[in-house]
Structures are given as C-alpha cells and as structure tokens.
Amino acid sequence: MTNTRNVKIKVRQLSKVFGANPDRALALRKQGKKRPEIFEQTGHTLGLYDINFDVYEGELLVIMGLSGSGKSTLIRCLNRLIDPTEGQVEIAGQDITKLSEKELLAVRREHFSMVFQNFALFPHRTVQQNVEFGLEIRHMEKEERGRIAVDALEQVGLKGWEDSYPSQLSGGMQQRVGIARALANDGSVLLMDEAFSALDPLIRKDMQQELQELQYRTRKTTIFITHDLDEALNIGDRIILLKDGEIVQEGTPEEILSKPADDYVARFIEGVDKARVLTASSAMRSSRVTVRPDDGPRTALRKMSENSIDSVYVTTRDRRLIGLIEAAVLRKAIQDQAQSIQSYIDTDIPKVGPDEPLNQLFGLFDRSIPVAVVNDKEQLLGVVVKGAVLDELAKAGETS
DSSP states (O other), X not given: OOOOSOEEEEEEEEEEEESSOHHHHHHHHHTTOOHHXXXXXHSOEEEEEEEEEEEETTOEEEEEOSTTSSHHHHHHHHTTSSOOSEEEEEETTEEGGGOOHHHHHHHHHHHEEEEOTXXXXXXXXXXXXHHHHHHHXXXXXXXXXXXXXXXXXXXXXXXXXXXXXXXXXXXXXXXXXXXXXXXXXXXXXXXXXXXXXXXOHHHHHHHHHHHHHHHHHHOOEEEEEEXXXXXXXXXXXXEEEEETTEEEEEEOHHHHHHSOSSHHHXXXXXXXXXXXXXXXXXXXXOOSOEEOTTSOHHHHHHHHHHTTOSEEEEEOTTOBEEEEEEHHHHHHHHHTTOSOSGGGOBOOOOEEOTTOBGGGTGGGOSSSSOEEEEOTTOBEEEEEOHHHHHHHHHHHHHTO
C-alpha cells in the first residue's frame, strides 16, 4: 500500500533471539528452520525475525497476534527496553540501536511515552501526582508540571479527580490516568501494550472509542498492541499481524478482511462481522453523471435520459454535494417554466463518509436511490447501491 505521509519510525531487518548464542539461531532460521526446531536444537527462543515496516506520522498502528507471537517483544524493541539482536529502528532519522545509554535516555524522553496493561500507578500518590511523576523525575518546576498534569487529565475526561487516589477509581479511570501520564510526558509516539486487556468488555469498548477520539484530536503517532482481532479492527488505521515472531500480513482492516495473505490469516478472521468492518469505499462506484444547481431542468433531464437513470446528484463545480433531483421533479420544473433546478433540489439525502461500515448503510436504502459517499469537504466521491454492498459482502465471505 502506498502512503505519502511522513515516516515517523522505520524498522528494518529487526530480529531478536533470547539466548547466549543468537547467531546460531538466526543461521538456522535462514536455513528455513522454524521457531520450534530452533528451540529444540539450540535452546534459544526466536522472539522476532526479519521485521520490516514503517510507522507514519499521526497514524494509529495496531500490532497484533496470539500469545507468544512476539508483539510485546516488538514494541519493547522500538524504544530499546529490549535490545534487538540485529536490525535497525529509526525514529526521526536516528537509529536508536546505535545510541549510547545517555543518548537513548534523551531519545526516550523526547519521543516515547508508554501505557501498560497493569496501569502501573503508585497507590500512595494522588491522581495528579501520578500524572506528574515523569515530569518530576525530569526536575520540572512544580507549578509547571501541575499545569501540564491538570491539562492532560482534562483531555482524558478526569477533570475534578486530581486529588483522588487510584483505589478510589474504576479500572477504566485508572487506565485513563495512565494515558494522561503518557500525554503529560509529551513524547511524539505513544506506545500502548495490551493497554485495555484487563478491563471489562463494556469499559474496554468505551476506552477504544475514547482512544480514537484522543488520537484524532492530538494526532499523536500511536502503536497499540493487542491479541484481540475485534479491537484491532475497531481502532487501527493499519494492522500488522504477527505469528511466531514474523509478520504474516500488514494492511488496513479492510485489506486484511477482504484479502487475507494466507490460510493462517483467513482462519484468524473467521467469524468477524465483515459488514461492520468493510467500509463504504469498498462498495463505492463513481457517479456516472452529476448536474449543477444552475442547470436548466431540460439539460438535467437530458443527462439523466442519456444515462438511463431516474435521479441524479447535484454538485457544484468543485464536486461539493448539494442534493439530489428526480426525473418526476424535473418534469414539473419544466411545466413551471423554471430556468434552473435550484429551487427543486432535494437536500435531505442519504450520505456517508468513505470509512462508514457497510452495516450502517442498509437503513439508508429505504428510497430507490444510491447513497452518496462524500469526503470531509462534502465533495462527492462516488455512490453506493444496495446490490454493491451485498456483492462486496459476498466476495468477503468467499475468502473466509
């Protein structure tokens, strides 16, 4: 997939072997041996092998896989909490695998904030004091770190809880404190390792929604680790799927659902409600014809007749969607001797964004007109008809 955004993190040929003789384990892998054989012959665990990917500025990238797939090892290699055996990890053009301890500490402070599964809050500190902790060890002045902590807590919806203690908060609220602490540290990259796994399902759903909203507001580059496919599909701009320490597929949620790379991925996504994840863009087709609001009714009716359609969308010259007009209405406009269709346009029309899940479209097909797909500038991108939705779901079902 081509991406024109700036690359924030570049990972190349990254491998990690747990054991005293990693070269032997890597040599066996290069000979085609798999993780179980390597362990049997060397007693070493192949944590990661030949990992290559980019993380783009401002995206929410999900790294997922089953237990033991290497996802937590990978996220810890990104900030060198675990030293890679070989390979490069570049952030803002700097390879952190080559840095001294002092240089690494400076890079971590500038770029990385981390949120863990177990909240990692100090029970004897107030909520605000927990959020301030990272700033405190950097010797920031008390007044300044207090201001930053209060602002971070407000961002995660915990204004008014500054003087409470972790024991007085629910699990979801405690995790918000962890996120606020990461925001206060103001790293350019937010690393989240199974951050919601310990939460109840309903709270977890709420936190996923809040994370998406927060990431949209802050545009902070976020890498999120999970073993939960639904969670990955729900929040990820892109997903990297790991198996036995290696990448088996990388792509958008829609690409993974509609074009699984192999049988393992196909089995992994079995049972997923594809109507919830596949989006309007997958079923969209270009609009064959549009008319402009200053067109005359006869001009508009002729365009519709030439294209054998009974309704047509009305757009400005820059494709901004105004509304829709139907053939019967145009015939009335002709009877009224109207010079333009402006006052006959129906502006109450079904429209969605390109990322709208397909299951949200079915209720919009009550009228026998296609659903318009528009961008954030209300420009018409294309249309979706009910048959196209059913076809797209049928195609996705064939890959399951």
